[in-house]
Amino acid sequence: MARMTPEINAGSMADIAFLLLIFFLVTTTMDVDTGINRMLPPPIDPNAPEPPPVRERNVFVVLVDAQDRLLVEGEPGDIRTLRQRAKEFLLNEDRNPNMPDFEERYIELLGDVEVSRGIISLQNDRGTSYEMYISVQNELAAAVREIRDEVSRQYFGRAFGDLRQEEQVQAIRQKVPMAISEAEPKDIGG
Numbered sequence: 001m002a003r004m005t006p007e008i009n010a011g012s013m014a015d016i017a018f019l020l021l022i023f024f025l026v027t028t029t030m031d032v033d034t035g036i037n038r039m040l041p042p043p044i045d046p047n048a049p050e051p052p053p054v055r056e057r058n059v060f061v062v063l064v065d066a067q068d069r070l071l072v073e074g075e076p077g078d079i080r081t082l083r084q085r086a087k088e089f090l091l092n093e094d095r096n097p098n099m100p101d102f103e104e105r106y107i108e109l110l111g112d113v114e115v116s117r118g119i120i121s122l123q124n125d126r127g128t129s130y131e132m133y134i135s136v137q138n139e140l141a142a143a144v145r146e147i148r149d150e151v152s153r154q155y156f157g158r159a160f161g162d163l164r165q166e167e168q169v170q171a172i173r174q175k176v177p178m179a180i181s182e183a184e185p186k187d188i189g190g
Helices: 011-027 079-091 130-156 166-175
Strands: 059-064 070-072 075-077 102-107 111-116 119-124 180-182
Touching (some): 059 079, 059 130, 075 079, 111 166, 119 130
Parallel strands (some): 059 119, 119 180
Antiparallel strands (some): 059 070, 070 075, 102 111
C-alpha cells in the first residue's frame, strides 16, 4: 500500500506573512518632503503684452554672493537690518524721490489709497548657501507681513493674520502686495 504524503497547513504561513507585513509597515517611517509654503505665480501668457519697464527708483536690489555676503542697494548689508531697510523702502514715509513712488487706487473696503510701486529684487549666486538664501527670503517676506499687519490694524483694528473675512484679506493684499522678485541664480562672484 502506498504511503500518503502529509499536507502542510498553509493557513499559518499566510498569517505569518500578514504579521510580517504589518510589522514592517508599523516600524518603517516614510520621509515627508517639506519645503517653503509659497504660491508660485501663474505661467506667463505668451500672448500677453510686454510689461512696462520698471523705474530704477522702484526696485530694492538685494544680492547674496557665493560667500553668503549681503549687498543691499549696492552697499554691504547685514541680515539683522535687512527687514527694517526693506520696510523703509516700501513705505517711503518721507516720500524720498530716490525711493519708490505711489499710485492712487480704489480698493473695496479701503477707498482711495496710495499703493507703493516698490519691488524687492532678490538675486543670489549659484554658490549661495541654502540657509543664507532662506534667511534673506524670510526677512524680506517678514517685512511685507509687518507692513500688512500695520495697515490691517489701521483699517480693521486687528493684525493681518487675525482677519477672518476674505474681503478684508484681499483688500490688505491689494494695498500691500508681496512684490518680491526672485531672479534665477547666477554667478555674482565674491
